[in-house]
Amino acid sequence: MTPVPAKERDRTISMAAEEEIMSILKERLKEITNKTPLEKQENVSRELDNFYRLYGKWRGGISDELIWDKIRPLPESMLQGYSSLKKVDEDDTEGISKLLDKLVVLKLNGERDFDKYHEGLGTGMGLGSACPKSLIRVREESTFLDITISQIENLNESYGVSVPLVLMNSLNTDSETGHALKKYKGSNVEVLTYLQSYYPRIDRETLLPFVKDYNDDGNDGWYPPGHGDLYESLYNSGVLDKLIEMGKEIIFISNIDNLGATVDLNILSHIVKSGCQSQFIAEVTNKTRADVKGGTLIDYNGCVKLLEYAQVPKEHVDDFKCVKKFKIFNTNNLWINLKSIRERVVQGTLERDVIVNHKALGDGRNVIQLETAVGAAIKNFSGAFAINVPRSRFLPVKHTSDLLLVMSNLYSLEEGVIAMSPDRMFPSTPLIKLGPDFKRIQDFLKRFQTIPDLLELDHLTVTGDVHFGRDVSLRGTVIIIANHGERIDIPSNSLLENKIVSGNLRILDH
Incomplete structure (x- = not known):
């Protein structure tokens, strides 16, 4: 076949x-399937x-190209405030147990995010594409996986239930995650994994x-x-x-690097009491200037639809970034x-x-990857709507600046x-900007003897070869700049x- 233009x-x-x-x-896809080992052929055939x-x-051009003039912010009928949800009675342990018996928690544990405009956790912190997000230590020697399992262990123990945890792994994260799961063999959490x-x-x-x-071609040919x-x-x-055979009815999906994505009993109760008529609920939160590239939910021809930055025509990018017009963004917490x-x-x-x-691959080949977003499925479910949740439910750790916080x-x-x-004193988090010397997690950790006191910090910018001693306190606005060679x-x-x-400030051992 004669090559065709690549437009x-x-x-x-x-x-x-x-x-x-x-x-x-x-x-060609049939040939690939036929060359696959017999035990994998059925799954590979389905995937292909x-x-x-x-x-x-x-x-075929059926990509749901948006007509910009038809885009509208979500109306109140499609967007519910979290404060309007009826609060669960925390003393009603029997009622809470019945709610949790219907639930399963799923964490996305791939090596990178789908969107080329957002670096994945591993690559964002210089760990490479094969690093499982779940195994990065983020707090008191605990990894994302430790924290997630601890949350569910506490729920299961407190209410006498068996909420299972599901991990969606990639080929690059499955093996290491499997080894890490051995330490939870005696846990009260059933962990299921799939690729x-x-x-x-x-x-x-x-x-x-x-x-x-x-x-063929290692992993370069596949994604x-x-x-x-x-x-x-x-x-x-x-x-x-x-x-479903276990009697589970509702799945709570979130990114494993979002430390704010815990099981919320008020949202779960709202879904169950509606008779699960709300088949799909997305959590959104108010946009800030730090979230201008975050995907948002819109009203498009009377339906809820996810709009990602990658789908926005260049001439409308500034419009998309406008916090006044698009006031919310998708947290990727889904029920x-x-x-x-x-x-x-x-x-x-x-x-x-x-x-x-x-x-562009390392060998110079230019390739195309066709991808989809989990939240984009919202348009297929009847009664779908969004809940505007507190910012505390969105605490992602994508970069070392997030890790410092x-x-x-x-x-x-x-x-x-x-x-x-x-x-x-303030509900907002400090704005932190760390330079390239802090990007790799190994370098980041070497530059702090202990993590500074940030309770009263508003803004921190650090660039260049900078090292912090023990028990440092940062308050207000702090800017530290070490020029090249300093x-x-x-x-x-x-x-x-x-x-x-x-300038230069060097402390030497003697």
């Missing part, structure tokens, strides 16, 4: 050429069938996969297609059916009815917008729940309040 969804390609591409693709449908949607799908990358010149079998794959891979793994998921997967009616991610005395950790210290050592027991520090 995204090139309209100059004739219908005959499109049909030829699809025909060749179908044959899903890829074929996603590819056909993209090539998300892997799709073949598309060569931008030929518009076809360049891999020839499932193990996880974003967390929107959760539904099909949960079903294909058999875990979805197992959860969904399990049987509704199975019904839509089986019927093939679970539509999500295609996100086209252009990448959660490791500090701004937060406490009790029974797996991270909470802001009552000694903090080094600044902040002495132990120092108090910096509304200070700018620059």
Whole structure:
């Protein structure tokens, strides 16, 4: 076949050429399946069938391209304030137990986020793509996985229930996560894991996969297609059916790096008391200037729809970033009815917008990845709406600047729940900007003998070769700049309040 131009969804390609591409693709996917070991063939065939449908949607131009003028902020009928929810009676342990008996918690434990505009946790902190998010130590020697299991252990013990934990892993995180789970063998939490799908990358010149079998070309030829794959891979793994057989009705989904995404009994009660008629509920929170690229929920032709930054036309990017127009953003905390998921997967009616991610591989090849977002499925569920939750339910750790906050005395950790210290005078968190010398987590940890006191900090900017001694206190606005070739050592027991520090300040051992 003669290579075709690599323009995204090139309209100059004739219908005959499109049909030829699809025909060749179908044959190539069959070849890949046939070369797969027998024990994996069924799952690989299902995954590649899903890829074929996603590819056909993209090539056919059925990508739900938005007409900007039709976009509206969510009306009150689709957006409910958290304060309006009826609070659960904390003394009604029997009632709470009945609620929790219907619940399963799922954490997204891949190696990176789907959106090319947001670095994944591992890459954002210099850990590489194969680092499981769940195994990073973030607080008092506890990892994300430790904190998550501690939360659920406490629920199960307090209310005599068995809320299970499900981890959606990728090929790169599954093995290490499996080893880490051995330490919880005696826990009262049943942990189920499954692998998300892997799709073949598309060569931008030929518009076809360049891999020839499932193990071909290492991992360069394959990619996880974003967390929107959760539904099909949960079903294909058999875990979805197992959860329903266990009597579970509602799944709470969140990113494992969001320390604020704990089980909320008020939201759970609201869903159950509605008879689970609200099949899909998304948690949103108010946008700040730090969230301008965060996906938002909109009203589009009378339906709730997720709008991601990657889908916004260039001429409307500034409009999208406007906090006054788009006041909320998606936290990726989702509550969904399990049987509704199975019904839509089986019927093939679970539509999500295609996100086209252009990448350059290390060998210089330009490729296309077709991806989807888990929240984009909201448009497929009847009665779907959003709840505007407190900011405390969105506490992600994507970069070392986030890590500095959660490791500090701004937060406490009790029974797996991270909470802001009552000694903090303001409910907002400080704005922290750390330079490239702090990006890698290994370098970050070496630069702090102990984490500074941040209780009264408003803003911190640190660039260059800067090191902090023990028991340093930072208050107000602090800016520390070490120019190239310089080094600044902040002495132990120092108090910096509304200070700018620059130049050389070196403390030597003697």
